[in-house]
Amino acid sequence: MRPSAASREQARLEALQGYRILDTEAEQAYDDITLLAAQLCDVPIALISLVDAERQWFKSRVGVDVEETSRDVSFCAHAILSDETLVVRDAREDDRFQDNPLVCSEPNIVFYAGVPLRTPEGARIGTLCVIDHRPRELSPTQLQALEALARQVVLQLELKRVSDQLAGALERIDVMEELIPICSYCKGIRNDEGYWGTVEAFIKSHANVEFSHGVCEACMAKHFPEVPPLP
Structure with missing residues (x-):
């Protein structure tokens, strides 16, 4: 069409x-x-x-x-x-x-x-x-x-x-290189406004990255022992 x-x-x-x-x-x-x-x-x-x-x-x-x-x-x-x-x-x-x-x-x-x-x-x-x-x-x-x-x-x-895109990317890299407050327990990250959020939300807001979720082999063995490992 x-x-x-x-x-x-x-x-x-x-x-x-x-x-x-x-x-x-x-x-x-x-x-x-x-x-x-x-x-x-x-x-x-x-x-x-x-x-x-x-x-x-x-x-x-x-x-x-x-x-x-x-x-x-x-x-x-x-x-x-x-x-x-x-x-x-x-x-x-x-x-x-x-x-x-x-x-x-x-x-x-x-x-x-x-x-x-x-x-x-x-x-x-x-x-x-x-x-x-x-x-x-x-x-x-x-x-x-x-x-x-x-x-x-x-x-x-x-x-x-x-040029604008490169400048924006360098700016995001500068942010990522700074000391980032992260919770010792839940691993949440505190943003510039003082609010806590997920790692995914923080990275996406600074780098325009999309996430797909999976489970690594170690966590599969720990949390889903009934699922046989992949060959």
């Missing part, structure tokens, strides 16, 4: 949230990409746009001052509906956009080209896009370069995610 549009959108939003990138400060790595995109395509505006549930937020921007717009008026919300690059030569003549406030007023979008940012799992979380105030076309070389830069945006996001 094919996933519904609602389930695909939920998975897309979860993928976006997983990068923990929304509303973060500007970063040179992303700003370099939008600068290159604007220069390679010879346009005044270039954006890394991430499409959230109700808005599009710009991780990096060249040529505009606003940090986000409503998703309802977003060109990028259309671009993420397909894996292909969306090119709009003249938005004033396109039924989808001719009445759009971003076309009729600032920033007066006429030309738009947006490459979907696809995660390794295939979720389209936003675009790298370029915008001009006049009708135009991009050459095949410019389109190819824009698509290559879009892949670099996703690579940066993936590097950040892996």
Whole structure:
């Protein structure tokens, strides 16, 4: 059964949230990409746009001052509906956009080209896009370069995610290396809030480990002497 549009959108939003990138400060790595995109395509505006549930937020921007717009008026919300690059030569003549406030007023979008940012799992979380105030076309070389830069945006996001995961793992290791209060009788462990719990609960809370339970040979012999040992 094919996933519904609602389930695909939920998975897309979860993928976006997983990068923990929304509303973060500007970063040179992303700003370099939008600068290159604007220069390679010879346009005044270039954006890394991430499409959230109700808005599009710009991780990096060249040529505009606003940090986000409503998703309802977003060109990028259309671009993420397909894996292909969306090119709009003249938005004033396109039924989808001719009445759009971003076309009729600032920033007066006429030309738009947006490459979907696809995660390794295939979720389209936003675009790298370029915008001009006049009708135009991009050459095949410019389109190819824009698509290559879009892949670099996703690579940066993936590097950040892996870095965050490693930092979290190191933090958990630091906790595990500390002196841990353990009951001499029941072997329960006291957490940072002073509550006692099981070893399993403590390790799972710090290392995201799942447990399966069994009984070792010594305990089987002690507690279940009637059960013959395994060959």
